Amino acid sequence: MKAAITLYDALVSANVPADKAKDVVEAWEKEMNDLVTQSYLKAELKELELKLTLRMGMMLSAAVGIMIASMRFML
Missing domain, CATH: 1.20.5 (Single alpha-helices involved in coiled-coils or other helix-helix interfaces)
Incomplete structure (x- = not known):
């Protein structure tokens, strides 16, 4: 969760609109759940x-x- 917040903050600080940044973070979290160790x-x-x-x-x-x-x- 902490990484998702950091990613969101980084996207928003890079002038990405908040709704788009949220979509990117959600997609990233979905992909992270599919990874295996x-x-x-x-x-x-x-x-x-x-x-x-x-x-x-x-x-x-x-x-x-x-x-x-x-x-x-x-x-």
Whole structure:
């Protein structure tokens, strides 16, 4: 909120009409709400890494199982 007030004051002091300055501040606040933090991105990346590791492990174990089963039929 403090940054929004500072931005509004800066716009008004730069001779931007008050209603236009208010519109700019509201648009800026909307955009700021959509931003994500670096820690959030790191947490999401770790979660995706875990999911990928588990999927790769399941695929590897399935492939080994298929190979062992096919070797038994060959013998």
